[in-house]
Amino acid sequence: MKGRSIAAGVLAIVVLGGVAACSIAYRSAIDPIEPPAAAAFDAGSIARGAQLAAVGDCISCHTSAGGKSYAGGAPLETPFGTLYSTNITPDPDTGIGRWSLVAFTRAMREGVSRDGHLLYPAFPYPHFTRMSDADIKDVYAYMMTRTPVKAPARDNALTFPLGFRPLIAGWNLLYLHPGPATEDASHNAEWLRGRYLVEGPGHCAACHTPMNTLGAEESGKPFAGGSIDGWDVPPLNALGHRQPAWTADQLTSYLRTGLASQHGAAAGPMEPVTRQLALVSENDVRAMAVYLLSLDGQPAGAAPPAPAAQAANPAQPAAQAVAQAQPPAQGDAQRLQRGGALFNSTCAACHAASAPMTSIGGRPSLAASSVVNADSPRNAINLVLQGIPLRGSAASHYMPSFAHTLNDQQVADILAYTRVQIAQRPAWASLDDSVAKVRKENTSK
Template sequence: MKKRTLLLAAAAVILAGAAVAGSVFFGALETSVVSKAVERPLGADEMKRLAERGAYVAVAADCYACHTAKDGAAWAGGLPFETPFGTLYATNISPDKEFGIGAWTRAEFHRSVRDGVGKGGRHLYPAMPYASYREMSEEDVDAVYAYLMTREPMRVPSRENELSFPFNIRQSLTFWNLFNLRREGFAANAARSEAWNRGRYVVDALGHCGECHTPRNLLQGMESGAYLKGAVIEGVEAPDITKEGLARMGFDPLTLARFMKSGLSAQGSMTHQMFEVVHFSTQYMSEGDLQAMAAYLFDLDALPATPVPPPAPAPVEVPAPVAAAGRGTYLNLCAGCHGADGQGIPHVAVPLSTNASLRLASPRNFVSAVLHGIPAQRFPGLERMEAMPAFTELLDDKALADLTNWMRARWGGRQPIVTDEEIAKLR
């Protein structure tokens, strides 16, 4: 999604001099999924027809969020992506002919989106999720191209990346591509339903969910054997969104589809990058696509008629001193907004008794919220949640560990094993 630090760390696989020296050789082995057919320019009528579709595809692919800096011109780039090797900046993809993509051909656009190689053979960094967009259909890429060409040209030069050597050598990314790009694009599974296949396309290609929710291998490519099983990104956990992981968090397919539309549910609210995903992308997606996403993630060919929530986890016993300290802190600092029994207050604070962050294996997301707070947020449908203050100055490591253990045991069914030392590291 927006700041994909995990993807940016993929630059590490350039392996310094070895990859640089072999870049020409590896480039010769690179494969393209772009057909020769796209070398034909699109006519004016085709561009007009495709642009209408492209407005929706660009939303589903979450293009605007990455290519528009805060307080910046629309589609003009400039959004920073911080990496251990320096800073990358999103590029201008408005139709300006000098600074944007206005002079790009249809074929050049296709190759950048699906192969990661832009105009003039210039390799893109995989902060642009071309490893996932590789599965986009030719028609959908055409549609985005046509739509972008209808936007207002922005005469804003793309900012130069600030990467150290050898990560600033783009050609070296041929090495990463060789090991991390699929050899083919999307292919439907004839044994599954239309809804399941559409969901797979939306999740894997357009939504590129795996880019954040899949852990990385040694070369910083997505681990195929741990697909969607969760990863840490920018200090918080992008959770396991396999059917097992979703059920553990309390989701059923229909509830998940509504959550992606509204950003709110009994499991909590969208925060961090996922808030922006809802804000710029999923709230505008069709009900059919949202339900298809849920069907695919839960591995169903059709959704049930009514929600069937998974059973809540059973509470776990906590040592009496921990329970007394944790409950005391909760009543003093949390209950005013979240309720004495964790039921939450509509339009103010989400419930905690059903909150997904307390059911995750790691306490990372819960502890981060307590330490750093959550800003006030407006959600689709005129819904909003008040700001949660930061408690980093009010709670020492032991107090926060007791609070975390008590809440996770009571409402998440998790053993009280969080230590003061772990809190200190997360702090």
């Protein structure tokens, strides 16, 4: 009798556990609504929502190359396969036109679509869950007043069995921590505003934190750097100890304009982020800068932590990515000579100390450039091969791509010269191999 009771108890626990798991993995649908007219939304709410959407750079992930704004279809390469962003215009059939504010809030806070299916955490709801009701309502007002675009969702291409969405319920149990950030009365209003924007709508840690094997941010390593789209993502937890150190003015300028006179220009995945932050109020961006600078908790004079980007990118062995201490005197003299000649013929018109681009307007010198001074040559290689594209008639910085102009040896020669002779830094190790590797990665995209 006792054995039967134990067995019955175990069975009950299993059944209850299964019911609980199903209740998490399978969520009920929220009834569709008739698409509301744009005039139904308050103009102030729409304007505030536009600012918050810009902080989150929603348009970059939800707009495909050459596609309509917010209509989705942009690919996101992950270690688990390719995800495609969805249409978040108010189209009633293929977008969110029939989503109520309740459905939109659930998606933002819990990662659940209106029809009940679970959203992949590439959509950063673990950060959006920190947002206030009022701010989510404002983002909803902004999105529901965009131009509707009929654009059906593309099928994702994920490794089996990750296409089975109920599995995300297990991920959520481990890594989704709903609710606002803990209160902190020890800081002023500017710092608190910056923390809210960085950790909530800005979701900066989603890119600037290394990921674990399940695609979640590594515990205990917030803002320690990462890797995305083949670019090293720098750590944000030691900005005050870089050389030269970042200041609130420099970081605010960089975030709003893509340029910092003592550090360089935004490129790669960060460049579109700065274009969106240019639309955000200077006070809010400065608050973000103040908060980010406060993450540097090291004592004055301490060396910054080693970048985590190499460890976060399994396709980039540390032995190839991290510079080895090699005095400039031991560098290849012929390489530096070739690199100097190529620099003078190819780069000097813009980057020489006497060039108008360098001497006018407070533009950064290559000697202070973050990519030239980085431990890894990866971002410098990407910058030479990919450049920084023009953005139509909008004011922006620009650099042409040299992928079809320079071969691997020429790229390596120029970068070696720039690193050793201009920045006066130790030569990067295995630079030829790194250039060939990065070019191959870019070609396969």
